[in-house]
Amino acid sequence: xxxxxxxxxxxxxxxxxxxxxxxxxxxxxxxxxxxxxxxxxxxxxxxxxxxxxxxxxxxxxxxxxxxxxxxxxxxxxxxxxxxxxxxxxxxxxxxxxxxxxxx
Numbered sequence: 001x002x003x004x005x006x007x008x009x010x011x012x013x014x015x016x017x018x019x020x021x022x023x024x025x026x027x028x029x030x031x032x033x034x035x036x037x038x039x040x041x042x043x044x045x046x047x048x049x050x051x052x053x054x055x056x057x058x059x060x061x062x063x064x065x066x067x068x069x070x071x072x073x074x075x076x077x078x079x080x081x082x083x084x085x086x087x088x089x090x091x092x093x094x095x096x097x098x099x100x101x102x103x
Contacts, residue, residue, distance in 0.1 A: 001021055001024070001090055002018070002019065002020055002021065002090065003018075003019045003080075003084045003089070003090045003091065003092070004016060004017070004018050004019070004090070004091050004092070005017045005019070005079070005080035005083050005084060005092045005094070006091075006092070006093045006094065007062050007070060007076075007079075007094045007096060008093070008094070008095050008096065008097075009066065009067050009070075009097060010097045012067050015067075015070045015076060017076055017077060017079075017080035019077075019080055019081060019084055023077075023081055024081070024084070024085065025081040025084070026085065027085050027086060027088075029085075030081065030082040030083075030084075030085030030086045031054070031082075031085075031086055033078060033082045034054070034057050034058065034061055034082050034083075034086060035057075037061045037064075037065075037079075038052075038057055038060065038064075041061065041064040041065065042064075043057075043060045043061060043064050044060070045060075046059070046060060046099065054086045054087060055087060055101050057086075058082075058083045058086065058087065058092075058094060058101060059094055059096065059099050059100065059101050060099070061079070062079070062094045062096040063096040063097070063099060065079070065096075066096075087101075087103070089103040091103060
């Protein structure tokens with residue numbers, strides 16, 4: 001399945017990553033990668049209950065990464081692969097500043 005992940009930040013053009021079927025990532029590997037990034041970047045859960053949905057994790061990691069991390073093509077590709085795998089959607093749009101995600 002082909003997919004596209006787009007991440008936008010205020011005052012910068014969106015980062016768009018296209019993925020071909022050969023770039024698909026196993027869901028468990030993707031979840032672990034996002035968990036590791038969440039911990040490494042010292043992210044905080046969005047909800048007061050501490051419950052963190054996969055979509056929340058994708059948005060929070062994108063926000064913490066900022067435009068600088070997305071300038072690293074390898075990291076941006078890994079993010080897109082992980083987001084696509086855990087969310088199971090072919091088109092994902094992340095607004096990092098608004099902490100929102102649409103499909």
